[in-house]
Amino acid sequence: MRRVVRATVVATVLLAAVGCAPAGSDEAAPAAAAPAAAPPPVNLAGVWTRDGRTTTPGELPLNKRGLALREAIDESLAPMYDCVPATVPHILGDPYNFSFEQQPDRLIQRFEKDAVTRTIWLEGHGHRQATASDYGVQGYSMGRWEGNTLVVESSKFTFDPGGLEDKPPMVPSSTSKRVTERYTRAGDTLTVEAVMEDKLMMTEPVTFSFQFKPTPDPIADWPECDPEQSRAPLQYLPVNQLKYGIR
Amino acid sequence: MRTLILLVTAVFTAPVLAHHAEAPFYDMNRNVSIKGVVTKWQFRNPHPFLFVEVADEKGVKREWTIEFVGAVRLAKVGWSAKTFTPGEVVTVSGHPSRAPGTYGISSASVARADGKIIPGSGRGGNSPELLRGAVPPESRGRGQSNP
Numbered sequence: 244m245r246r247v248v249r250a251t252v253v254a255t256v257l258l259a260a261v262g263c264a265p266a267g268s269d270e271a272a273p274a275a276a277a278p279a280a281a282p283p284p285v286n287l288a289g290v291w292t293r294d295g296r297t298t299t300p301g302e303l304p305l306n307k308r309g310l311a312l313r314e315a316i317d318e319s320l321a322p323m324y325d326c327v328p329a330t331v332p333h334i335l336g337d338p339y340n341f342s343f344e345q346q347p348d349r350l351i352q353r354f355e356k357d358a359v360t361r362t363i364w365l366e367g368h369g370h371r372q373a374t375a376s377d378y379g380v381q382g383y384s385m386g387r388w389e390g391n392t393l394v395v396e397s398s399k400f401t402f403d404p405g406g407l408e409d410k411p412p413m414v415p416s417s418t419s420k421r422v423t424e425r426y427t428r429a430g431d432t433l434t435v436e437a438v439m440e441d442k443l444m445m446t447e448p449v450t451f452s453f454q455f456k457p458t459p460d461p462i463a464d465w466p467e468c469d470p471e472q473s474r475a476p477l478q479y480l481p482v483n484q485l486k487y488g489i490r
Numbered sequence: 491m492r493t494l495i496l497l498v499t500a501v502f503t504a505p506v507l508a509h510h511a512e513a514p515f516y517d518m519n520r521n522v523s524i525k526g527v528v529t530k531w532q533f534r535n536p537h538p539f540l541f542v543e544v545a546d547e548k549g550v551k552r553e554w555t556i557e558f559v560g561a562v563r564l565a566k567v568g569w570s571a572k573t574f575t576p577g578e579v580v581t582v583s584g585h586p587s588r589a590p591g592t593y594g595i596s597s598a599s600v601a602r603a604d605g606k607i608i609p610g611s612g613r614g615g616n617s618p619e620l621l622r623g624a625v626p627p628e629s630r631g632r633g634q635s636n637p
Contacts, residue, residue: 318510318514321510323510323536324510326535326536338560338563339560339562339563355562356562410510410511411511411513411514460566463562463565463566464562465535465562466534466535466561466562467534467535468534468535468536469532469534469535469536472532472534472535472536472537472539473535473536473537475537475539475555475557476510476515476537476557476594477515478587478589478592478594479514479515479516479587479588479589479592479594480514480515480588480589481588481589481590482589
């Protein structure tokens with residue numbers, strides 16, 4: 244509990260410091276009429292495993308706020324050490340599988356990594372747009388088909404000390420983080436292009452791309468994450484590498 | 491132009507890492523090897539730990555902690571809570587922990603008492619992914635991966 248409080252305090256202080264309070268202008272949009280369910284243009288159902296090349300942005304185009312926060316965030320503050328799950332787009336690059344379950348009005352995406360499950364609400368089925376009450380670690384995801392490509396737009400991410408870069412030097416994401424994923428299947432190759440933006444932290448969006456292929460393996464069970472075990476490696480961080488006397 | 495293309499490719503193919511990175515905690519420029527007796531095996535997420543008691547030449551015993559890649563990745567190649575038994579002798583090689591006075595190792599390989607290296611017990615050529623014939627994480631990222 245003490246760590247949770249500490250993390251919350253740190254996040255609050257950093258948010259206050261940069262004045263990036265959550266946008267409050269989002270209002271719940273009236274639900275659209277739900278048309279008859281049509282079959283999806285492409286079958287994405289099943290388990291997918293990493294295949295081929297991954298490309299990620301080299302240096303993030305951080306603005307002054309992003310640069311300042313990158314300097315302020317230390318490895319020991321990473322939420323992952325309290326077993327907080329990874330988020331898109333980075334979770335797509337981890338060496339774990341994910342699955343899609345396709346329902347008429349939504350897709351359920353399950354990641355082996357951190358046992359993350361998220362719902363992608365398909366447009367045109369009466370689902371509401373994201374509201375200010377939808378902030379969460381994984382954000383809120385809406386999807387649509389553009390031809391044979393599934394386009395997923397996620398927003399409403401909570402402040403995350405490793406939300407733009409979760410490896411050292413970590414870069415936090417603000418509540419303005421948005422990720423647009425485009426899933427395109429060609430035969431047995433699933434290409435995912437993910438554009439990440441955060442107008443409070445970066446001067447322009449950055450793009451990731453990943454490739455996957457089908458696998459007959461089921462999604463592996465993810466035993467409960469042990470926070471004590473997760474934090475254990477932090478004892479190996481040399482004190483002189485820590486910033487601002489955090490330790 | 492060719493040079494420019496190569497530079498651009500290099501910039502945009504930086505690797506992706508998973509869970510925590512290895513380099514902040516372990517000295518990637520050094521390697522150590524220990525031989526000792528297993529005292530505890532914690533096959534838990536996010537990273538399993540093996541505790542090994544090692545006696546120096548004066549007989550002084552010290553416990554080392556060995557960290558592995560993610561438990562799910564290891565489970566896919568047959569690892570479990572029964573992979574190690576307290577009392578068995580193992581030889582461990584890997585990168586030592588950075589902080590002075592600590593005795594941690596990021597595992598590159600673990601061998602049984604008979605000298606046989608346990609498949610999947612490290613990274614690179616000994617990673618669970620290579621064992622499975624899957625794409626190794628090291629090929630996807632900046633290296634130093636310890637997911």
